Amino acid sequence: MSTTKIEPKRWDALSDPERARIMARSQIDIESLVAQARPIVQAVEQEGDAALIRYARELDQADISSRGIAVSPAEFDQAEADLPRTLREAIDFSIENIRRFHQAQVERAMITVEVRPGIIASERSTPIEKVGLYVPSGRGSFPSMLYMLAVPAVLAEVPLLAVTTPPRPDGSVDPAVLYAARRCGLERVYRAGGAQAVAALAYGTETVPAVHKIVGPGSAWVAAAKRIVADRVDVGVPAGPSESIVLADESARAWKVSLDLMIEAEHGSDSSALLVTPSERLAREVADQVSSLIDQVPEPRKTFLRDVFTGYGGIIVAADEDQAVEIVNDFAPEHLLITCEDSRALASRITNASEILIGEHSAFSLANYAAGPNAVLPTGGWARTFGPVSVRDFRKSSSLIEITPRGYQTMKDHVITLADSEGFYTHAMALRRRDEDTASS
Numbered sequence: 001m002s003t004t005k006i007e008p009k010r011w012d013a014l015s016d017p018e019r020a021r022i023m024a025r026s027q028i029d030i031e032s033l034v035a036q037a038r039p040i041v042q043a044v045e046q047e048g049d050a051a052l053i054r055y056a057r058e059l060d061q062a063d064i065s066s067r068g069i070a071v072s073p074a075e076f077d078q079a080e081a082d083l084p085r086t087l088r089e090a091i092d093f094s095i096e097n098i099r100r101f102h103q104a105q106v107e108r109a110m111i112t113v114e115v116r117p118g119i120i121a122s123e124r125s126t127p128i129e130k131v132g133l134y135v136p137s138g139r140g141s142f143p144s145m146l147y148m149l150a151v152p153a154v155l156a157e158v159p160l161l162a163v164t165t166p167p168r169p170d171g172s173v174d175p176a177v178l179y180a181a182r183r184c185g186l187e188r189v190y191r192a193g194g195a196q197a198v199a200a201l202a203y204g205t206e207t208v209p210a211v212h213k214i215v216g217p218g219s220a221w222v223a224a225a226k227r228i229v230a231d232r233v234d235v236g237v238p239a240g241p242s243e244s245i246v247l248a249d250e251s252a253r254a255w256k257v258s259l260d261l262m263i264e265a266e267h268g269s270d271s272s273a274l275l276v277t278p279s280e281r282l283a284r285e286v287a288d289q290v291s292s293l294i295d296q297v298p299e300p301r302k303t304f305l306r307d308v309f310t311g312y313g314g315i316i317v318a319a320d321e322d323q324a325v326e327i328v329n330d331f332a333p334e335h336l337l338i339t340c341e342d343s344r345a346l347a348s349r350i351t352n353a354s355e356i357l358i359g360e361h362s363a364f365s366l367a368n369y370a371a372g373p374n375a376v377l378p379t380g381g382w383a384r385t386f387g388p389v390s391v392r393d394f395r396k397s398s399s400l401i402e403i404t405p406r407g408y409q410t411m412k413d414h415v416i417t418l419a420d421s422e423g424f425y426t427h428a429m430a431l432r433r434r435d436e437d438t439a440s441s
């Protein structure tokens with residue numbers, strides 16, 4: 001196959017539809033799959049386990065009828081025995097880093113403020129009772145996603161955690177995922193992927209428990225199914241197909257930028273990877289180097305890279321540094337690497353990005369696996385309002401309010417005035433009657 005031709009594009013020269021397509025990226029795929037995912041979700045709602053077994057055969061080419069949907073303790077034992085020692089050590093090392101970082105997110109279970117004398121208000125945090133963790137599999141093996149989800153969920157003290165992950169063609173589950181699950185203290189793992197897994201967690205089946213929240217990244221199929229069940233279950237951070245921006249200037253080295261640009265692009269054809277630079281020279285050098293580097297990558301990643309750099313990804317030449325920063329903030333990338341003369345100063349100007357890597361040593365891969373912060377991140381522009389998955393995603397809060405007689409006296413007249421003015425008769429009357437009762441007793 002011929003070499004992929006990548007042409008740097010000047011942002012100022014792009015048409016509005018061209019810019020809109022770059023900004024929309026995988027949202028286009030997710031939208032187009034919602035209608036196709038709906039019958040899968042409905043079948044699981046109506047038929048439960050039978051539909052999961054059927055879709056495993058149809059969509060994962062896996063016969064799971066003899067093994068069953070739930071992974072057995074013996075499979076966990078086998079996975080641990082089969083996994084190479086170096087991989088076990090790498091997973092252990094990374095889990096420890098992720099735990100060290102997420103431990104700092106554990107908040108006090110209750111904060112209390114005496115708003116005024118006798119008005120005692122608290123915020124109490126409790127774990128969400130049942131959470132489903134979606135661990136993708138197919139275009140990659142993702143033990144890293146298991147521990148990125150399990151570590152904060154366990155620190156949050158969620159009582160019921162149910163993991164779903166697609167079966168492999170022989171019906172087994174990725175042993176690295178099982179090893180990581182056990183290391184994190186989880187043994188409830190179900191063989192189900194894609195839209196069918198999301199439906200199973202939303203509605204429950206004979207085997208898979210229904211949960212209150214589903215957390216975890218996935219393909220456009222997973223993202224589309226989450227949209228369908230979103231009125232029934234909390235679907236958490238919208239973490240779809242991976243995407244990244246490298247923001248680089250004249251000081252950056254083309255070979256490093258080229259490889260860093262290719263990291264997140266190799267996840268799939270629906271990913272996005274952009275170099276945004278004010279340097280025309282760097283843009284041209286990176287275009288040439290990425291074109292020839294792609295040819296050295298084994299399949300299927302070669303095809304994914306080709307598709308990305310002729311699809312949602314590319315090389316953008318900004319008019320200047322200010323425009324480059326503006327493009328990044330408008331795009332709101334999942335991953336951002338800044339490799340510029342003063343990367344730290346530029347980082348302070350980034351307002352929308354879920355993960356900001358600063359300086360040429362901070363490759364995306366390090367943060368994907370082991371730097372400490374969570375690598376399950378919002379995509380599709382959702383970094384404008386969401387952050388990385390954290391311990392907070394697995395907890396909720398309640399307000400506790402206790403009013404003493406003194407606090408009541410301080411507030412009641414103001415509240416009666418407000419209730420009258422809003423037109424809520426009973427809101428005011430409940431306080432007026434209390435006053436009459438106090439006066440007559």
Ligand SMILES: NC(=O)c1ccc[n+]([C@@H]2O[C@H](COP(=O)([O-])OP(=O)(O)OC[C@H]3O[C@@H](n4cnc5c(N)ncnc54)[C@H](O)[C@@H]3O)[C@@H](O)[C@H]2O)c1
Binds near residue numbers: 060135145194271377
């Ligand atoms: N945003 C994040 O934090 C983050 C993190 C890691 C991975 N990701 C993304 O997760 C995705 C992982 O994708 P994956 O494919 O490896 O795993 P996946 O588990 O998300 O998807 C595989 C499942 O999709 C379903 N599927 C595939 N083709 C289908 C079809 N034609 N019809 C119906 N269902 C179908 C199957 O059930 C299969 O089990 C990638 O896009 C990656 O970029 C995102």
Ligand SMILES: N[C@H](CO)Cc1c[nH]c[nH+]1
Binds near residue numbers: 243334
């Ligand atoms: N880049 C992914 C998040 O978008 C995380 C990951 C895991 N493994 C490889 N990459």
Ligand SMILES: [Zn+2]
Binds near residue numbers: 242263264267
């Ligand atoms: Zn990645």
